[in-house]
Amino acid sequence: MFRSVAxxxxxxxxxxxxxxxxxxxxxxxxxxxxxxxxxxxxxxLMKLNPLVxxxxxxxxxxxxxxxxxxxxxxxxxEVAGYVGEDQLKQALEGCDVVIIPAGVPRxxxxxxxxxxxxxAGIVKGLCAAIAKYCPNALVNMISNPVNSTVPIAAEVFxxxxxxxxxxxxxxxxxxxxxxxxxxxxxxxxxxADVNVPVVGGHAGITILPLFSQATPxxxxxxxxxxxxxxxTQDGGTEVVEAKAGKxxxxxxxxxxxxIFADACxxxxxxxxxxxxxxxxxSTVTELxxxxxxxxxxxxxxxxxxxxxxxxxYEQAVTSVAIGVFILAASSIGFAVVNRI
Ligand code: NAI
Numbered sequence: 001m002f003r004s005v006a007x008x009x010x011x012x013x014x015x016x017x018x019x020x021x022x023x024x025x026x027x028x029x030x031x032x033x034x035x036x037x038x039x040x041x042x043x044x045l046m047k048l049n050p051l052v053x054x055x056x057x058x059x060x061x062x063x064x065x066x067x068x069x070x071x072x073x074x075x076x077x078e079v080a081g082y083v084g085e086d087q088l089k090q091a092l093e094g095c096d097v098v099i100i101p102a103g104v105p106r107x108x109x110x111x112x113x114x115x116x117x118x119x120a121g122i123v124k125g126l127c128a129a130i131a132k133y134c135p136n137a138l139v140n141m142i143s144n145p146v147n148s149t150v151p152i153a154a155e156v157f158x159x160x161x162x163x164x165x166x167x168x169x170x171x172x173x174x175x176x177x178x179x180x181x182x183x184x185x186x187x188x189x190x191x192a193d194v195n196v197p198v199v200g201g202h203a204g205i206t207i208l209p210l211f212s213q214a215t216p217x218x219x220x221x222x223x224x225x226x227x228x229x230x231x232t233q234d235g236g237t238e239v240v241e242a243k244a245g246k247x248x249x250x251x252x253x254x255x256x257x258x259i260f261a262d263a264c265x266x267x268x269x270x271x272x273x274x275x276x277x278x279x280x281x282s283t284v285t286e287l288x289x290x291x292x293x294x295x296x297x298x299x300x301x302x303x304x305x306x307x308x309x310x311x312x313y314e315q316a317v318t319s320v321a322i323g324v325f326i327l328a329a330s331s332i333g334f335a336v337v338n339r340i
Contacts, residue, residue, distance in 0.1 A: 028054040030095045033102025035062035037250035045258035051265040052077040058091040092133035103143040105248040106240050112145035112203045119143045127153045131160030138167050138264045146170040146202040166300035170279025172202045172291045173256035178235040179209040187218035199292045206321045207233045212311040267296025
């Protein structure tokens, strides 16, 4: 169903150019975990997105208040809050994109793997419901550890007979956002012009920013590249420590999640050349899931792009990361199988 969207004067500066008169399809987006630290600002950012016509905010508590609050923002989408498992069906039915920031965040001293036991169970339950109520939706997995929650989701969908590798995404956009910000600072470039692909996974040394492919080119010395790589890999920990027990990245993650969901919606709507990095099923390396640049289209993943030329340093860190993945995969693999 298509609908014409008019830009209100009040919300004009928040919306992007180009939607004044043209038709955009109706799109329903659900945020699962919408009352959380990421969920609330993400709900607001999705409310500001003119590509969304219906916004479903689901959590196990507190969504009526969040939904009432966000619903007063004078933008296109209709907002509804859903609370508790009884209302999950209604939240999911008809969804084009489901964003999952449900789960517990890291505390100081915890790794993303420490989250595995709690978040794996949450993700499993939510994905079983997605398989039942909106099996064709694109799933944007934010819940950590993404390196494991994405394979878990895949297994749940396979068991339900609904798995489509083109529709399952681990959201690694925050790594890209951080790499761009840190690179722009070092290269003294306008951050709005900066592009940096980030490949690999979404935990510590599996996060591989490819600064040799960064644009605009800056020819930074190797010590700077190493420092930027480490800061990008430790970006999450930097925030966890600064928040001193009060959670992990929420605002920057909401921003990153909104960028990725927007890219998915643009792809669904047929906008050409929408490319973002994401942790997806992949044949780029020997690993079954790997983050790399992905072209998004009307069915989700249109093309999983290769890594491109790597510097010697990037080649070395990629090999180390792949080794770490293979080691982790043997233990996580058992855990995943036991969970499904
Ligand atoms: P939070 O604790 O503030 O919010 C989580 C929300 O999930 C809560 O509102 C909670 O009620 C809800 N929830 C718990 N079980 C649920 C269920 N079964 N169904 C629906 N909702 C449920 O945590 P925060 O800071 O929002 O983080 C959420 C997740 O995102 C964590 O797993 C965190 O590690 C991850 N994260 C991922 C990042 C990434 O780059 N992919 C970056 C930062 C955090």
